[in-house]
Amino acid sequence: MSRFDGAPSRKREQALDVLLSRDLEPIVDMVAWSVTHNVYEVASAEGAVRFRREDSADGGFRVESVTGRNPLEVQDQTRFVGLEAERATPHPSRGLNSYPNAFEQFAQMFDHQ
Numbered sequence: 001m002s003r004f005d006g007a008p009s010r011k012r013e014q015a016l017d018v019l020l021s022r023d024l025e026p027i028v029d030m031v032a033w034s035v036t037h038n039v040y041e042v043a044s045a046e047g048a049v050r051f052r053r054e055d056s057a058d059g060g061f062r063v064e065s066v067t068g069r070n071p072l073e074v075q076d077q078t079r080f081v082g083l084e085a086e087r088a089t090p091h092p093s094r095g096l097n098s099y100p101n102a103f104e105q106f107a108q109m110f111d112h113q
Helices: 009-019 083-088 102-111
Strands: 031-036 039-044 047-053 061-068
Touching: 009 031, 031 102, 039 102, 061 102
Parallel strands: none
Antiparallel strands: 031 039, 039 047, 047 061
16 A cells, blocks of 8 residues: 555645546555545545544544545445355455445554554
8 A cells, every 4th residue: 555645735636647547447446545634535436435533432434525436335344254255256346345444444544643
C-alpha cells in the first residue's frame, strides 16, 4: 500500500486519475486517503464514499457522501465464509466482494499518525 494523503490536492487528483483509470481498473480495487482528522475517502473506478468518525462513545462512523457506487457498501461478514465458499470465488469482482469492518480498517491506517 502506498500513501499520498499528505499530497497537495492537484497531485492527489492526478494520482487518482491514473489509479482509477479504465486501464488499471482490473488491478486497483480501491484507493483511500484522509485530508483531515477523522474524515476518510475511498474511491474505486465505479464510485466513491466519504465518511467521518463520529464524536460519540462508540466511535461509530457516518457516511457524508457517495458518488456512483459506494465501494464500501457491502460489509457482510458472512460472505465467503468457509473454505468451499472461498475456493468457489477465488478472485471476486468488486461488485461481489465484501469489506467487513471497512470503515474501521481504513480509519486505523490514518489514525495512527
